[in-house]
Amino acid sequence: MKVFSAGLALSTALTVATLTLTAPMTWAQDGLFGAYDPRQQETLWNEAIYLQSSGQHSEAIEKLKRAAHLSRINDGLNAKSQLPYLRAEIVSHRALEQLAMADERQAYLSRIESTTIPSGPEKVEALLAQAEWHQYALLQNIDEEEETTARMGKAWNFYRRALNESIATYGEESEALIPALEGMVRAQYLLAGHRGIGAAMPGKMDRDATNYAAGKATFKRGLSVLVAMQQLNRDSLGVSREIQAEDLLRMGDWAWWTGNRMNAISFYQDALALANGENLAESEASASEESALDTANDEPEINAESTPTSDAPETEISNTEPAGTIAPNESTLIADVQQDLSEAAKLQDPVVEAPEDDGGQSESEMAASSTEPYPAFRILDIPVALPAVPGFDPVLDIKQGEPAEGDLVVSFNISATGKAVNLERIQFPVVEGTRGPERVLRRLKKMRFRPVFQDGKPVESETITWVFEPKHWAMPGAVTTEAST
Numbered sequence: 001m002k003v004f005s006a007g008l009a010l011s012t013a014l015t016v017a018t019l020t021l022t023a024p025m026t027w028a029q030d031g032l033f034g035a036y037d038p039r040q041q042e043t044l045w046n047e048a049i050y051l052q053s054s055g056q057h058s059e060a061i062e063k064l065k066r067a068a069h070l071s072r073i074n075d076g077l078n079a080k081s082q083l084p085y086l087r088a089e090i091v092s093h094r095a096l097e098q099l100a101m102a103d104e105r106q107a108y109l110s111r112i113e114s115t116t117i118p119s120g121p122e123k124v125e126a127l128l129a130q131a132e133w134h135q136y137a138l139l140q141n142i143d144e145e146e147e148t149t150a151r152m153g154k155a156w157n158f159y160r161r162a163l164n165e166s167i168a169t170y171g172e173e174s175e176a177l178i179p180a181l182e183g184m185v186r187a188q189y190l191l192a193g194h195r196g197i198g199a200a201m202p203g204k205m206d207r208d209a210t211n212y213a214a215g216k217a218t219f220k221r222g223l224s225v226l227v228a229m230q231q232l233n234r235d236s237l238g239v240s241r242e243i244q245a246e247d248l249l250r251m252g253d254w255a256w257w258t259g260n261r262m263n264a265i266s267f268y269q270d271a272l273a274l275a276n277g278e279n280l281a282e283s284e285a286s287a288s289e290e291s292a293l294d295t296a297n298d299e300p301e302i303n304a305e306s307t308p309t310s311d312a313p314e315t316e317i318s319n320t321e322p323a324g325t326i327a328p329n330e331s332t333l334i335a336d337v338q339q340d341l342s343e344a345a346k347l348q349d350p351v352v353e354a355p356e357d358d359g360g361q362s363e364s365e366m367a368a369s370s371t372e373p374y375p376a377f378r379i380l381d382i383p384v385a386l387p388a389v390p391g392f393d394p395v396l397d398i399k400q401g402e403p404a405e406g407d408l409v410v411s412f413n414i415s416a417t418g419k420a421v422n423l424e425r426i427q428f429p430v431v432e433g434t435r436g437p438e439r440v441l442r443r444l445k446k447m448r449f450r451p452v453f454q455d456g457k458p459v460e461s462e463t464i465t466w467v468f469e470p471k472h473w474a475m476p477g478a479v480t481t482e483a484s485t
Helices: 003-021 025-030 041-051 057-075 080-095 099-116 121-140 143-172 175-192 212-236 243-259 259-275 282-294 335-341 436-444
Strands: 408-414 420-427 453-454 457-459 466-470
Touching: 041 057, 041 080, 057 080, 080 099, 080 121, 099 121, 121 143, 121 175, 175 212, 175 243, 212 243, 243 259, 259 457, 282 436, 408 436, 420 436
Parallel strands: none
Antiparallel strands: 408 420, 408 466, 453 457
């Protein structure tokens, strides 16, 4: 009997020890602390982070909700201490693809941030994170049709408020303005894509029918933001010629992607001049942008996805007083951007206006006084899929490495107009179901590429081979078999 009792006691002890190892924090919360002791928050936080790291997001969410509840009990309903718990909870909802719930928590997070975070770097980061959430939600197409426009406005206004806050915190000539300006560029691509302007975009966002009148204003606004960033880099930050050329390439990309070929070629040629070591005079630097903002092209193709190139007129820009040019002696950076972007700012939320600057930008020269050529570097020698914008995923995710059975393998060239041509199916899977690899080919044809340039002119590229995994088209459980042509 004693042996049995000893064995039972040992078994019980082992069971208790095992349970203690699997859930030590929970017992500590109940045993060591009171029901609402604020010290539980740290314990719950550590548990939640561990669960997140091991992919147990549902369990992590429960811990984070409890920690946030304790924060509100101990510090008040609008307690700043709950912010890290809310942000971590949103991360887990996104990992579980519970995007509607993530959106709801994001709205609550925004309300708390607006009342608890004062002006300064933390405010800038919070506004950028809010804007990036709305960008992500747009690309994931989580809204009903009538709600998409409102979210467009939220994304734009959060980026713009982040810019205003960055100016107030760091000044108009700080590198810290770049993240907000980059976000404003992405917002313009999103707005253009939603309006049916431009070529294929990453993500799942729906497109409206092409609005040619909106296309004119959209192109100008997007260009104004890119020019503001280019001016900041060149005139205030004194960046290298390589970065100056990259800024011109991005201005060309925006024009090319929206169908403004002649304007794009002008920007690309300016970038080539810098890459070839030439001295790009101030008058030459401003000519490309003035042409883009003041004149209309005869080139077709505003909507590369749905409109035949023979029927769609080039986006026209008509404005005798362009705001913000490449020439550095124009009006100030922020005044230029905000004047040109006033229409977009009306989309949704009110914004905090940037402080006015009474003085113009100082005169500066793009080239040094020396007549010696600058060192040359290579650009525009390979095609680049657009939009090539930091913060956007590629339109199509290309597999790196050798193709496997069931992968789609295609070869093609990029034409002088930036389209995939001479498409050849090297390996074409046969799929059981309604969704097949044809959807990838259709998307590839809707993409636009920055073309290769030779002697200052766009030309057809050499043959390119891309490999795509079945995740681009296969439904869960679909069976694929490989067939070559």
